[in-house]
Amino acid sequence: MDSTPAAGLPGYSLVISGGLYSSQAPATALAFAKALVSTGHRIDRVFLYGEGVSLASALNTPPSDETDWTRAWQELLTDQDIPAFACIASALRRGLLNQQEADRYQRPAANLADGFVIAGLGEWVQALADSDRVIHFPGGA
Amino acid sequence: MSKPDSKVPPVTATLHLVNKTPDHSRFAECLLAMGQGDYLLLMENAVVAVADCRHRLPPDTGFLVADARARGLGDEPSEKGPQPLEYADMVRLTDRFHRIVSW
Amino acid sequence: MSLPERNNEGFLENASEWDEAVARAIAAESGIDLTEKHWEILFLLREFYKRHEVSPPSNRLFVKAVKDSLDEDKGNSIYLMQLFPGTPAKTACRIAGLPRPTNCL
Amino acid sequence: MTDSAVLVVIDQPPYGDWQGREALDMAFSLAAFDRPVALLFRGPGVNWLRPGQDAGPLGQKTVSRNLGAATIFGVEALYADTTSLAHFGLRDMEPPAETVSPDAAFYRSFSHVVQL
Numbered sequence: 001m002d003s004t005p006a007a008g009l010p011g012y013s014l015v016i017s018g019g020l021y022s023s024q025a026p027a028t029a030l031a032f033a034k035a036l037v038s039t040g041h042r043i044d045r046v047f048l049y050g051e052g053v054s055l056a057s058a059l060n061t062p063p064s065d066e067t068d069w070t071r072a073w074q075e076l077l078t079d080q081d082i083p084a085f086a087c088i089a090s091a092l093r094r095g096l097l098n099q100q101e102a103d104r105y106q107r108p109a110a111n112l113a114d115g116f117v118i119a120g121l122g123e124w125v126q127a128l129a130d131s132d133r134v135i136h137f138p139g140g141a
Numbered sequence: 142m143s144k145p146d147s148k149v150p151p152v153t154a155t156l157h158l159v160n161k162t163p164d165h166s167r168f169a170e171c172l173l174a175m176g177q178g179d180y181l182l183l184m185e186n187a188v189v190a191v192a193d194c195r196h197r198l199p200p201d202t203g204f205l206v207a208d209a210r211a212r213g214l215g216d217e218p219s220e221k222g223p224q225p226l227e228y229a230d231m232v233r234l235t236d237r238f239h240r241i242v243s244w
Numbered sequence: 245m246s247l248p249e250r251n252n253e254g255f256l257e258n259a260s261e262w263d264e265a266v267a268r269a270i271a272a273e274s275g276i277d278l279t280e281k282h283w284e285i286l287f288l289l290r291e292f293y294k295r296h297e298v299s300p301p302s303n304r305l306f307v308k309a310v311k312d313s314l315d316e317d318k319g320n321s322i323y324l325m326q327l328f329p330g331t332p333a334k335t336a337c338r339i340a341g342l343p344r345p346t347n348c349l
Numbered sequence: 350m351t352d353s354a355v356l357v358v359i360d361q362p363p364y365g366d367w368q369g370r371e372a373l374d375m376a377f378s379l380a381a382f383d384r385p386v387a388l389l390f391r392g393p394g395v396n397w398l399r400p401g402q403d404a405g406p407l408g409q410k411t412v413s414r415n416l417g418a419a420t421i422f423g424v425e426a427l428y429a430d431t432t433s434l435a436h437f438g439l440r441d442m443e444p445p446a447e448t449v450s451p452d453a454a455f456y457r458s459f460s461h462v463v464q465l
Contacts, residue, residue, distance in 0.1 A: 009236065010235075010236055012235075017465050023185075024160070024185045025160075025185075028160070028184060028185060028205075031207065031228050032228055032231060032232070034228070035227075035228035035229045035231065035232045036232055038229070039229060039232050041232065041236075049371065049375075049465075050367070050368065050371045050465055089346050089371075089374060090371065093367070104252065104253070105251075106252060120378070121374060121375060121378035122378065122381075122382065124375070124378070125378055125379055125382045125384060128355065128461060129384075132239075133235055133236075133239075133241060134241075134461065135158070135235060135241060135243070136158075136243040136463065136464075137160075137243065138160065138243050138244075138464065138465060139465075140160045140185050140186050141161050141162065141165050141186065153457045155453075155456070155457065166360070166392050167360070167464070170360075170391065170392070173451075173452065174451065174452065174453055174456050175453060176452075176453025176454070176457065177453075179453070240457070242456065242462045242464075243464065244464060292418075295414065295417065296414050296415060296417050296418040296421075297410040297411060297414045297415055298410070298414075298415050298418055300418075300422070301374075301377060301378075301381065304381045304382070304383065305377065305380065305381050305422045305423075308380075308422055308423055309418075309421055309422070312421045346374070
């Protein structure tokens with residue numbers, strides 16, 4: 001994949017609110033993100049919201065002959081150095097915690113996958129301000 | 142029918158991304174919200190609309206080929222009707238339209 | 245006095261166990277001596293929670309909630325910061341016996 | 350970027366899932382950063398505005414009460430789709446909202462349209 005964003009192209013943020021196994025959103029967003037990268041675009045940030053936070057669980061364990069979407073996303077995020085945030089309120093409700101939140105709420109384990117950070121909706125508001133395009137991948141039906 | 146990247150949309154023109162089947166209320170709401178210069182991109186489950194005889198899709202409509210192939214729908218470009226698009230074509234659309242709404 | 249059960253950030257587990265003595269004790273932990281000015285805000289915040297079933301989720305929204313009921317000399321961040329140092333929305337909710345504001349923001 | 354508001358749409362009825370609540374949090378968050386924001390209730394989402402709600406017995410918060418904080422927090426406007434209000438027999442709204450028939454021009458008057 002190309003790694004130097006071309007000048008003059010719009011910068012993107014992606015919002016994923018569709019769940020991992022209740023929608024196609026994380027998969028479509030990944031295909032789109034790869035197309036952005038291969039055409040020299042910059043991805044400013046990825047923001048997971050609502051059911052979309054399910055992508056960031058380190059405990060997702062699909063069978064070996066199915067795509068591991070969490071891992072596939074982690075590879076892209078690391079390769080391209082893209083910050084990815086999981087909304088804290090969405091995450092805590094659904095049992096997705098980093099060590100700090102696990103300690104704060106006295107929960108027995110943390111399960112946030114590497115490459116993702118827990119943060120507030122302010123990161124989304126910032127994406128609306130900073131990125132030329134904010135593309136939303138919602139759940140389907 | 143022109144390729145989506147061949148024209149410059151007006152500033153207020155909107156790219157509509159729809160991922161729900163034509164039976165979902167958002168699909169109809171999206172069609173109602175379409176204005177002059179807008180483009181409709183069918184993604185995920187919305188691609189079944191190309192086979193749905195109950196709907197007349199707007200002239201500027203495209204569908205994602207990967208989603209169509211997965212669902213056994215033809216991906217040949219036709220003289221009239223929705224245009225098959227790769228993800229790279231989708232990027233060309235999102236580059237071109239300043240306003241993008243997901244339904 | 246012995247305080248009702250609280251979480252590890254000092255918020256009451258059960259809001260119905262709050263009374264003015266509890267408020268004074270929680271405030272004292274942060275070195276705050278409650279005055280009429282504090283009580284005015286604390287009661288406003290409790291009334292707001294009762295009406296809307298939500299604590300103002302950020303300092304900015306706390307300021308807006310105060311400004312809506314009182315006026316600009318009180319609905320401003322400097323005034324509220326002086327009364328409730330640190331993170332005013334969190335400090336005030338803790339003393340008022342309300343749940344920790346959702347840390348969404 | 351323009352200064353026009355972000356429109357957050359709620360088109361799911363209250364209480365059956367968390368989608369509307371999480372959309373409301375997005376609106377509150379924009380307000381918390383002093384970004385102009387408006388809410389549109391459309392389709393079954395207009396049931397958010399039905400007076401006399403009490404979700405206590407469900408063990409949930411009453412969304413119309415949460416929504417009552419919106420204008421205090423600086424949400425610029427609440428809109429409700431006229432046709433949907435008629436479908437669901439809603440004449441009074443709590444909190445009150447401005448009735449609209451959303452079309453291309455309506456949606457284009459916002460900088461972003463967000464639908465979860």
